[in-house]
Amino acid sequence: xxxxxxxxxxxxxxxxxxxxxxxxxxxxxxxxxxxxxxxxxxxxxxxxxxxxxxxxxxxxxxxxxxxxxxxxxxxxxxxxxxxxxxxxxxxxxxxxxxxxxxxxxxxxxxxxxxxxxxxxxxxxxxxxxxxxxxxxxxxxxxxxxxxxxxxxxxxxxxxxxxxxxxxxxxxxxxxxxxxxxxxxxxxxxxxxxxxxxxxxxxxxxxxxxxxxxxxxxxxxxxxxxx
Amino acid sequence: xxxxxxxxxxxxxxxxxxxxxxxxxxxxxxxxxxxxxxxxxxxxxxxxxxxxxxxxxxxxxxxxxxxxxxxxxxxxxxxxxxxxxxxxxxxxxxxxxxxxxxxxxxxxxxxxxxxxxxxxxxxxxxxxxxxxxxxxxxxxxxxxxxxxxxxxxxxxxxxxxxxxxxxxxxxxxxxxxxxxxxxxxxxxxxxxxxxxxxxxxxxxxxxxxxxxxxxxxxxxxxxxxxxxxxxxxxxxxxxxxxxxxxxxxxxxxxxxxxxxxxxxxxxxxxxxxxxxxxxxxxxxxxxxxxxxxxxxxxxxxxxxxxxxxxxxxxxxxxxxxxxxxxxxxxxxxxxxxxxxxxxxxxxxxxxxxxxxxxxxxxxxxxxxxxxxxxxxxxxxxxxxxxxxxxxxxxxxxxxxx
Ligand SMILES: Nc1ncnc2c1ncn2[C@@H]1O[C@H](COP(=O)(O)OP(=O)(O)O)[C@@H](O)[C@H]1O
Ligand SMILES: [Mg+2]
Numbered sequence: 001x002x003x004x005x006x007x008x009x010x011x012x013x014x015x016x017x018x019x020x021x022x023x024x025x026x027x028x029x030x031x032x033x034x035x036x037x038x039x040x041x042x043x044x045x046x047x048x049x050x051x052x053x054x055x056x057x058x059x060x061x062x063x064x065x066x067x068x069x070x071x072x073x074x075x076x077x078x079x080x081x082x083x084x085x086x087x088x089x090x091x092x093x094x095x096x097x098x099x100x101x102x103x104x105x106x107x108x109x110x111x112x113x114x115x116x117x118x119x120x121x122x123x124x125x126x127x128x129x130x131x132x133x134x135x136x137x138x139x140x141x142x143x144x145x146x147x148x149x150x151x152x153x154x155x156x157x158x159x160x161x162x163x164x165x166x167x168x169x170x171x172x173x174x175x176x177x178x179x180x181x182x183x184x185x186x187x188x189x190x191x192x193x194x195x196x197x198x199x200x201x202x203x204x205x206x207x208x209x210x211x212x213x214x215x216x217x218x219x220x221x222x223x224x225x226x
Numbered sequence: 227x228x229x230x231x232x233x234x235x236x237x238x239x240x241x242x243x244x245x246x247x248x249x250x251x252x253x254x255x256x257x258x259x260x261x262x263x264x265x266x267x268x269x270x271x272x273x274x275x276x277x278x279x280x281x282x283x284x285x286x287x288x289x290x291x292x293x294x295x296x297x298x299x300x301x302x303x304x305x306x307x308x309x310x311x312x313x314x315x316x317x318x319x320x321x322x323x324x325x326x327x328x329x330x331x332x333x334x335x336x337x338x339x340x341x342x343x344x345x346x347x348x349x350x351x352x353x354x355x356x357x358x359x360x361x362x363x364x365x366x367x368x369x370x371x372x373x374x375x376x377x378x379x380x381x382x383x384x385x386x387x388x389x390x391x392x393x394x395x396x397x398x399x400x401x402x403x404x405x406x407x408x409x410x411x412x413x414x415x416x417x418x419x420x421x422x423x424x425x426x427x428x429x430x431x432x433x434x435x436x437x438x439x440x441x442x443x444x445x446x447x448x449x450x451x452x453x454x455x456x457x458x459x460x461x462x463x464x465x466x467x468x469x470x471x472x473x474x475x476x477x478x479x480x481x482x483x484x485x486x487x488x489x490x491x492x493x494x495x496x497x498x499x500x501x502x503x504x505x506x507x508x509x510x511x512x513x514x515x516x517x518x519x520x521x522x523x524x525x526x527x528x529x530x531x532x533x534x535x536x537x538x539x540x541x542x543x544x545x546x547x548x549x550x551x552x553x554x555x556x557x558x559x560x561x562x563x564x565x566x567x568x569x570x571x572x573x574x575x576x577x578x579x580x581x582x583x584x585x586x587x588x589x590x591x592x593x594x595x596x597x598x599x600x601x602x603x604x605x606x607x608x609x610x611x612x613x614x615x616x617x618x619x620x621x622x623x624x625x626x627x
Contacts, residue, residue, distance in 0.1 A: 054622045059536055080540060087538020094625055098533040102240035115539045119228040160537070 004035045004167055004200050005056065010065035012051050025051045026062070027223030033202060035167065038194040040211035041204040043220035049204040052220065053170045056202065057090050058082040070167065087116055091161030091199075093154070093171035099145035105132060105156045106141045112163045124163075131159035135189060151182030158189060162199065171203040175210055187213045230543055234550035237523070248519045249559045255512040256563025256601050257570075259505045260592040264571050266501030267591025270494050272577035274462065277490055278483050280369035280425050282337075282456035283465045286327070286472060288317050289479040316451040323476045327457060332468065335367040335458040340442035342453075344409040346389070346435065348397045355393065355435045357407070359442020368456045371423045371436065377401045378421035382438045386420035390431035394422045407435075409445040417441070512559070512601055513608040516552055520612035524548060524619075531616050532624035541617040548616050552609025553602060560598035567592055 012026040025048040033039065041049050054060040055067065058074055067074045070089060074082065091112075099108045106128050113124035132141050135155040140148060148156065154174060161169050171190070175183035187210060194201050203214060211217050219226050238245045317323075320338055328336050340359035345352045365380040365388065366372040372380050376391055378401035387407065399405055401419050408414045417437065424431055443449065459468055465482035472480040484491055524531070531544055568589065577586035 057536070059621045059625075083535070083538055083540045086536065092536050094533075096625075098529060098625060100530050100533065102236050111534070112537045114229045115534070115537065115543060117229070120232070164538075 002035050004033050004037075005069035006032045006066070007056070007062075007068075008066040010052070010055065010067070011063045012048070012055065012060075013063045016063065025223060026055075026065075028065070029220075029223060029225050031218065031225045033168070033200055035200055036194070036198040037216055038191060038201045038214050039203070039216040039218055040214035041202055041218050041220060042206065042208070042211050043204075044206060047220045048223060049206075049220055050172055052225075053172050053202070053204055056168075057092060057170045058086050087112055088164055089167050091164070091166040091169040093157045093161050093169065093174045095173040095176040099148075099153055099156055099160075101146045102144070104142045104144055105137060105148065105152075108145055108156055109159045109163055111160060116164065128159070128163065131162055132156070134193075135159045151178055151185065154178060154182070154186055155189065158186070158193075162193065162197075165197075166199065168200045168202070171201065173204055173206075175205065175207065183207075183210065227546055230546040231550055234547045234554065237527070237547070238551055238554060241523075244519070244523075245555070248515065248555055249562065251515050252512050252555060252559025252601060252605065253563035253566065255508045255515070256560050256597050257567045258508040259597045259600075260564055260567030260594060261571070261587070262501050262504050262508070263593035263597070264567070264587040264589060264591050265585075266498055267593075268577040268580075268586040268588030269497060271588055271591075272580060272586035273490065273494065275578050277487060278462055280427060280430065281483060282368050283459040283462050283483050284457040284469045284472060285481045286317070286323075286455040286457065286476070287453075287479045287481070289477075316448065316453060317455065317478070318451040320452050320455060323478065324455065326475065327455065327472060330468070330471075332460050332464060333457060334460050335364070337361065337364045337367040337456045337458075338439070338452045338454075339456060340439060340446055340448055340453045342409055342411065342442070342446040344407050344445065346393065346397060347406040347408060348399055351397055353393055353396050354433065355389075355407070356433050357409070357435050357437055357442065357445065359437050359439045359445070362438050365436055368458055369425060369430065371421070371425075374423040374425045376422050376424045378419065380421055382420065382436065383418075384438055384441055385415070385417055386437070387417040387441075388421040388423060388436040389419060390434050391422050391424040392428070392432035393435070394419070396432070407437075407445065409447075411445070411447040413445050413447060415441070415445060509600055509604050512556075513604045516555055516605045516608035517611055519555075520548060520552055520609050521615065523551075524612045524616040527616070528619050528624045531619045532621040535619065536621045536625065544617040544619075545610075545613040548613035549606055549609045552605045552613075556602040556605025556608075557598070559605070560601035563601070564592070564594040564597050567597075568594060 008030055010026050010029040014023040014025060016022055029052065041052065043049050055062050062075065065075070072085070074085065077085065100111065106125070109131055110120055110124045110128040113127070114120045117124065129141060132138060135158055137152060137155055140152060145153065145156065175186055178186065190201055190203065191213060193199055205211055324336060324338060327333060337360055342357050344355055344357055346355045362382045365382060371388060380388065382388065387405065394400065397405065399419055401422060403419050404416050405419060406414060406416050437445070459465060462483065465484055469480040469482040472478070534544065571587050571589040571592060574585060574587045574589060576590065577588050580586045
């Protein structure tokens with residue numbers, strides 16, 4: 001299997017040079033993800049899982065270290081390039097879903113394509129519908145995001161993360177806010193998509209049961225991954 | 227950027243009450259702007275109309291002929307010139323110039339006149355009177371005597387006279403009655419009152435009389451020439467330019483109405499500047515209102531902005547979304563405010579026809595286009611600060627893990 005992304009000697013220190021107490025969260029972390037992997041990122045609360053995902057998702061710059069994805073050095077790229085890279089190659093699923101509340105399920109799903117094209121194309125709408133069918137929400141497509149249940153919102157968020165066919169989907173405690181049944185459903189959906197599309201998933205969780213459904217388990221402890 | 231427009235629109239329609247109030251606030255500001263424009267403009271029209279409505283816009287006279295100094299200026303001599311009194315100032319060459327002035331575009335009417343003073347005598351009562359001899363067809367050319375007529379007609383035969391209502395009252399005469407006119411040249415004639423006017427200007431109603439040009443010739447002993455030419459223009463604001471042009475083309479002395487009304491013009495200027503100040507305040511209020519509302523909205527939508535940024539929306543896109551909201555609010559508020567302003571001003575008569583004591587607002591001077599464009603520009607400027615704040619939102623800090 002080919003390498004999708006690699007980070008070397010990743011260091012992240014919060015509060016540096018801001019006159020506050022410095023918190024060194026990542027202390028020389030190394031990690032390699034191969035294309036098509038389904039990995040769980042484990043670690044207690046405060047261990048730095050979200051910090052790592054933010055850096056991998058280009059939402060945050062590391063204090064130092066190398067970050068290469070799809071052969072591109074992302075530590076040296078500017079905001080504009082990173083925004084475009086994110087849009088094309090990375091999907092996000094967050095704990096609190098973060099759908100746009102004034103938009104329908106379908107509009108939320110096609111956002112990444114529409115913001116790229118500058119308009120909502122017919123092709124994007126067709127793919128958005130297809131994705132919503134895949135996540136079992138064909139009857140909720142035109143519901144406002146606020147009118148959906150927690151599990152439904154999270155499934156819309158998964159569909160949205162897949163919209164631009166990204167190579168990598170980063171999910172930060174996607175089941176953290178769901179009941180056991182919905183959590184199992186969401187994980188099954190992720191496993192199925194990973195199986196069929198070879199999309200790489202990295203899912204942070206502190207729930208061992210959830211982690212067990214993933215083929216690879218990465219533990220973050222003391223600022224390093226093992 | 228069609229998509230950015232869609233998002234902006236959705237944001238505005240998502241909180242209808244808030245957006246409605248904001249647009250209403252902008253509308254009120256625009257209404258104030260439009261109303262002030264109409265009021266200041268209307269007042270100016272009203273006051274100028276009151277002052278200038280019944281006088282000439284440009285008066286053409288023979289230039290004063292001062293004796294030519296024989297001493298060179300450089301001689302250092304003190305030269306005292308005495309005004310020539312051996313001749314009456316009169317226009318001898320009027321016939322040559324009249325067609326020229328009449329043909330100028332923008333000249334509404336010309337009226338060659340012979341003017342002089344005299345007394346109207348009836349029985350033992352005498353009243354001083356300023357007499358203007360006019361061409362019989364041009365009685366109403368300068369002051370609209372025809373419109374101000376309270377009795378009789380404006381027909382001027384060779385033995386008739388039109389007088390003001392106060393004068394008629396003082397002499398106790400009416401239309402059809404005979405009155406004697408003694409001119410200051412010692413000529414006396416009996417004239418029939420053919421019309422009585424009331425212009426509402428005391429000096430005219432109590433002191434003015436109109437006779438035909440040929441009567442005036444006899445009365446004031448002026449076999450040739452005339453005293454002056456009075457000119458009415460289509461646009462009285464052009465009086466100075468026309469006076470200069472007429473003077474240059476004819477070599478005569480042409481005096482615009484503004485020369486004798488400096489105080490009025492100063493007053494109008496002061497009025498216009500205070501009006502502009504109020505309009506500027508209205509605009510500033512609009513800008514502050516839009517900026518604060520949008521700033522609040524960006525703050526409330528920080529998580530959404532963060533998520534959009536995470537999904538690949540660039541900073542420019544976020545700025546576009548918020549500036550578009552500002553522009554839409556400005557344009558909508560501008561249209562509504564200007565529309566209501568127009569509707570509210572329309573029932574008022576134009577200041578030229580405003581009744582005494584009425585509000586002299588001028589619906590034509592609402593400056594609607596200016597109000598709408600300035601508001602749109604102001605609202606766009608107002609949205610730049612919130613839009614930039616929105617574009618700076620850090621996705622990580624607002625998504626919250
Ligand atoms: N913006 C920040 N400023 C300062 N410290 C932070 C910030 N974000 C996270 N931290 C700290 O970094 C550590 C790791 O946080 P996080 O990556 O959220 O861990 P996890 O997701 O594993 O719970 C925590 O101790 C947290 O307090
Ligand atoms: Mg976390």
